Amino acid sequence: MSKIEIKNVYKIFGNTPDKVLPMVKEGANKEEVLEETGHTVGLDNVTLSIEEGETFVCMGLSGSGKSTLIRHLNRLIDPTDGDIIIDGKNIMEFNEQELIDFRKHELSMVFQRFGLFPHKTVIENIGYGLEIQGKPLEDRKEIALMQIEAVGLQGFEDQYPNQLSGGMQQRVGLARALATNPEILLMDEAFSALDPLIRSDMQQQLIELQAKLKKTIVFITHDLDESLRLGDHIGILNGGRLVQAGTPEQIIMSPADDYVKAFVKDVNRAKVLKAKTVMVRANEFDSNSIKLSDTYKVNENIYIEEFLPKVLADNSTVIVVDNKGDTKGYITAKQLSISLSKTGYNESSKTS
Amino acid sequence: MALTKNLNLSYMNKIPNLNLKIISAIAFVGLIIATHNLIIPKNILYLFLKLVFFIPSVSLVVNIANVIPKNLLSLLSKIFGAVALIILVIVSYLSSKRKPDNLGELFEKWDSFLGIPLPKFLVDWPKWLDTPFMHWINKGWKSFISDYGLIFDAIGYGLLRGYTELKGVIVLTPWPLVILGVIAITYFTSGKKIGTTVFVGFCTFFIGFLNPRFWDKAIETTTMVVIGIAICIIVGIPIGIAMARSEKVRNAILPILDTMQVIPAFCYLIPGIILFGLGAIPAIISIFIYACPPLIRLTDLGIRLVDEEVIEAARSFGASKKQMLLGVQLPLALPNIMQGINQCTMMALAMVVIASMIGTRGLGDEVLLGLQQLNVGAALEAGLAIVLLAIVLDRMTQAYGDKIQERTQPGKKKN
Numbered sequence: 001m002s003k004i005e006i007k008n009v010y011k012i013f014g015n016t017p018d019k020v021l022p023m024v025k026e027g028a029n030k031e032e033v034l035e036e037t038g039h040t041v042g043l044d045n046v047t048l049s050i051e052e053g054e055t056f057v058c059m060g061l062s063g064s065g066k067s068t069l070i071r072h073l074n075r076l077i078d079p080t081d082g083d084i085i086i087d088g089k090n091i092m093e094f095n096e097q098e099l100i101d102f103r104k105h106e107l108s109m110v111f112q113r114f115g116l117f118p119h120k121t122v123i124e125n126i127g128y129g130l131e132i133q134g135k136p137l138e139d140r141k142e143i144a145l146m147q148i149e150a151v152g153l154q155g156f157e158d159q160y161p162n163q164l165s166g167g168m169q170q171r172v173g174l175a176r177a178l179a180t181n182p183e184i185l186l187m188d189e190a191f192s193a194l195d196p197l198i199r200s201d202m203q204q205q206l207i208e209l210q211a212k213l214k215k216t217i218v219f220i221t222h223d224l225d226e227s228l229r230l231g232d233h234i235g236i237l238n239g240g241r242l243v244q245a246g247t248p249e250q251i252i253m254s255p256a257d258d259y260v261k262a263f264v265k266d267v268n269r270a271k272v273l274k275a276k277t278v279m280v281r282a283n284e285f286d287s288n289s290i291k292l293s294d295t296y297k298v299n300e301n302i303y304i305e306e307f308l309p310k311v312l313a314d315n316s317t318v319i320v321v322d323n324k325g326d327t328k329g330y331i332t333a334k335q336l337s338i339s340l341s342k343t344g345y346n347e348s349s350k351t352s
Numbered sequence: 353m354a355l356t357k358n359l360n361l362s363y364m365n366k367i368p369n370l371n372l373k374i375i376s377a378i379a380f381v382g383l384i385i386a387t388h389n390l391i392i393p394k395n396i397l398y399l400f401l402k403l404v405f406f407i408p409s410v411s412l413v414v415n416i417a418n419v420i421p422k423n424l425l426s427l428l429s430k431i432f433g434a435v436a437l438i439i440l441v442i443v444s445y446l447s448s449k450r451k452p453d454n455l456g457e458l459f460e461k462w463d464s465f466l467g468i469p470l471p472k473f474l475v476d477w478p479k480w481l482d483t484p485f486m487h488w489i490n491k492g493w494k495s496f497i498s499d500y501g502l503i504f505d506a507i508g509y510g511l512l513r514g515y516t517e518l519k520g521v522i523v524l525t526p527w528p529l530v531i532l533g534v535i536a537i538t539y540f541t542s543g544k545k546i547g548t549t550v551f552v553g554f555c556t557f558f559i560g561f562l563n564p565r566f567w568d569k570a571i572e573t574t575t576m577v578v579i580g581i582a583i584c585i586i587v588g589i590p591i592g593i594a595m596a597r598s599e600k601v602r603n604a605i606l607p608i609l610d611t612m613q614v615i616p617a618f619c620y621l622i623p624g625i626i627l628f629g630l631g632a633i634p635a636i637i638s639i640f641i642y643a644c645p646p647l648i649r650l651t652d653l654g655i656r657l658v659d660e661e662v663i664e665a666a667r668s669f670g671a672s673k674k675q676m677l678l679g680v681q682l683p684l685a686l687p688n689i690m691q692g693i694n695q696c697t698m699m700a701l702a703m704v705v706i707a708s709m710i711g712t713r714g715l716g717d718e719v720l721l722g723l724q725q726l727n728v729g730a731a732l733e734a735g736l737a738i739v740l741l742a743i744v745l746d747r748m749t750q751a752y753g754d755k756i757q758e759r760t761q762p763g764k765k766k767n
Contacts, residue, residue, distance in 0.1 A: 016422075016423065076664055099670075100670045109664075109668040111665055115661040115664060115665030117662060119683045129670075132666075132675060
């Protein structure tokens with residue numbers, strides 16, 4: 001069973017969302033609903049499931065409903081219609097006390113503009129979740145110090161958030177979220193307010209932390225590169241609708257519509273595509289057509305950019321192998337150039 | 353059909369302690385009717401009982417208003433408003449002594465508007481279209497005094513006791529010690545700023561220096577102001593919090609605040625004398641009426657201005673309403689609340705001067721005396737002393753607010 005299941009969730013903002021709901025269910029789009037009723041559609045029949053231990057990235061432009069979606073997972077926003085099931089429990093059926101307990105223990109959230117408490121020091125901020133849980137001061141301090149170390153903020157324990165730089169503040173936000181040791185981490189455009197270098201740094205740190213902690217992470221971003229870097233699965237939202245959900249390769253290889261196409265247009269494919277995605281399978285490839293002296297082996301899970309220069313320089317062919325060393329497929333220089341061009345995909349998928 | 357469906361019991365089930373509240377409401381209404389018809393005497397015991405049942409009754413009404421669907425509620429309130437207006441017009445007409453004998457009388461006198469002939473009653477406001485509001489208030493006021501005057505005596509006695517005790521202690525203290533005390537308080541509230549402290553010390557010294565008589569009077573004034581502000585804080589901050597939490601409470605309270613701020617001071621000064629007698633107590637009550645609204649407004653504003661994302665962060669960690677209020681909202685609203693207390697102080701001082709007209713002693717009394725004798729010098733001198741006192745109180749509260757702001761939001765302060 002999936003860790004998080006979102007089933008047919010609708011969210012309509014306005015005075016009488018219940019009256020507008022049937023109209024949205026019949027398929028009216030966001031603009032039509034706004035024009036006719038003055039209501040804003042936040043989410044329109046979103047259904048998706050997120051597996052335990054994966055990083056699910058939810059992507060879309062501003063106004064696409066991604067921040068609304070993430071707030072449904074801890075019910076900071078209640079849906080107009082639909083169910084949200086986490087760990088097999090329908091959180092829509094929780095009463096107030098159950099909801100508070102659920103928020104205390106099951107998940108925590110990182111915010112775009114950090115959401116730190118300006119009147120609390122770094123260590124107090126990090127210990128906030130524990131404070132709410134009612135842990136004694138010494139435990140709070142101990143755990144908070146561990147988290148400070150984990151995000152590399154030693155020496156700043158007694159500073160106030162406004163005395164820190166943006167990147168450091170977000171580290172505090174991350175440490176605060178991790179301090180309660182939740183199973184699910186919600187990150188709402190967590191790195192969007194940071195400058196590119198620090199953002200890249202934080203992404204790396206998150207990847208490293210995630211390798212250790214294996215949390216279920218729901219990450220919101222409008223940046224495709226970020227989502228491709230972090231996400232095991234990506235969901236793309238447009239106008240409150242989920243237009244496509246899949247692995248990064250699926251999104252790039254076969255964008256579902258023009259909106260997704262426009263998104264993936266400028267992406268650096270060599271950085272995103274793995275060898276196994278672009279290879280021609282061994283049984284479909286005529287291995288007699290190449291000279292064995294010109295080939296070399298790569299693992300199926302490495303990105304194209306790592307062997308791209310060598311292939312171009314030697315005009316060689318790549319043999320793609322899996323972890324055991326068995327040949328899975330081949331990539332020729334021609335194949336590679338097709339897969340890297342923007343329109344190449346459709347052609348290569350037609351030919352293969 | 354739709355109406356009964358909307359009002360079915362599943363909505364009522366959402367109200368906590370429903371039975372208790374219904375019983376309280378019935379008891380409350382029953383007591384009012386019983387005391388009104390003199391079935392049981394209107395003494396203090398029954399007033400106390402009414403108060404006991406009043407709060408759950410109000411919360412029942414608020415709960416029902418929350419539970420009824422919004423559109424139905426707005427429809428009901430519109431119908432209620434319309435019916436109330438019609439009843440009011442009919443009652444006004446019936447109780448008017450100058451109503452026309454018959455319909456024909458209305459059309460006997462004519463006037464012309466831009467050459468068009470119009471019946472006179474459409475041009476001038478007709479004398480029979482007049483609510484007997486004044487009579488109602490007078491009637492209510494009379495029975496109010498006779499029934500509940502004792503309560504105000506009790507409140508007045510308690511306040512007077514507090515006032516005289518506090519004043520007595522400060523008046524008996526040697527004046528250099530008082531100045532030193534003011535300096536010490538300012539030094540610590542301002543976060544050890546030497547400049548502010550020295551300035552406040554000088555201002556305090558100059559109040560007595562202007563005229564030795566002013567010293568004790570300034571102490572009287574300050575005591576009234578301090579007690580008035582204390583009441584404002586005790587009452588105002590919880591109301592401000594309630595307003596910030598609920599749109600409905602805010603809508604209900606805002607017109608009351610407008611009334612408190614705008615209604616001419618003499619409208620409640622004179623009834624104040626009737627309720628509490630001459631002297632410091634009606635002054636303290638008028639300070640409360642006049643100075644409390646800005647504190648309530650700024651508390652409300654301060655809490656609502658707390659960054660939405662910080663609130664979301666606290667909620668996402670499972671903070672309860674109480675934890676949110678005490679741990680996040682109030683500390684972050686504190687600079688605004690301190691600003692409210694500062695405003696409260698300034699307005700309280702202004703009111704103390706006006707209150708001298710109803711025989712309140714203090715610095716305002718000196719101003720009044722000077723004006724009555726056409727002694728411009730004396731009046732201005734006393735006025736100056738009030739300004740100095742205002743500066744002292746302002747700097748003390750302001751400095752404390754600034755200090756809090758610096759601590760909670762370093763970097764936000766622009767100087």
